Amino acid sequence: MLEEIEFCEGLIEIECWAFLLCKSLKHVVIPSTVRRIGYLAFNELASIQLPDGLEYIGHGSLTSSSFSSFRFPPLVTTIPCGILKECTFMFSVEISENVQRIDAVSFACCWHLRNIAIPPNVVYQDRSNVFDCCADLHQLFSSSELYYREAEIRNALEHRFDIRWTTNS
Numbered sequence: 001m002l003e004e005i006e007f008c009e010g011l012i013e014i015e016c017w018a019f020l021l022c023k024s025l026k027h028v029v030i031p032s033t034v035r036r037i038g039y040l041a042f043n044e045l046a047s048i049q050l051p052d053g054l055e056y057i058g059h060g061s062l063t064s065s066s067f068s069s070f071r072f073p074p075l076v077t078t079i080p081c082g083i084l085k086e087c088t089f090m091f092s093v094e095i096s097e098n099v100q101r102i103d104a105v106s107f108a109c110c111w112h113l114r115n116i117a118i119p120p121n122v123v124y125q126d127r128s129n130v131f132d133c134c135a136d137l138h139q140l141f142s143s144s145e146l147y148y149r150e151a152e153i154r155n156a157l158e159h160r161f162d163i164r165w166t167t168n169s
Helices: 133-141 146-158
Strands: 004-006 027-029 048-050 068-069 091-094
Touching: 133 146
Parallel strands: 004 027, 027 048, 068 091
Antiparallel strands: none
């Protein structure tokens, strides 16, 4: 059973579905030369080390993983559909200011997600379900009306670390 893999330097891309059915695979180290990870390449991981030079991660590639925290590399500009969906133990996600787009259900069912800030100029592919079933975020940032929850959460996360300066004259 393959439980851990560390790829050799020189690898540029990990293809779609490469390790999707490897249910025993839990720990992955990606070398600095990798620029792309195809969609559905992995799932149910316990840890992954991504290089700063990574430019693209395909949709669903890390679904159902047991990370408590995750950092998107700085060259990634799109957070793809379902990338961290059902990562139920996820508490913290670091997103760089280079992210321009967040696709549908990217963080759906990350029940314990609390620590995340979204760059203010991000465009959402689907405005209604990026944070679907994120119980802690709903509790922190939503009113009691179901209809407004997603918009309230997005707004709160986009302005979470704003500093408002006031002057006394």
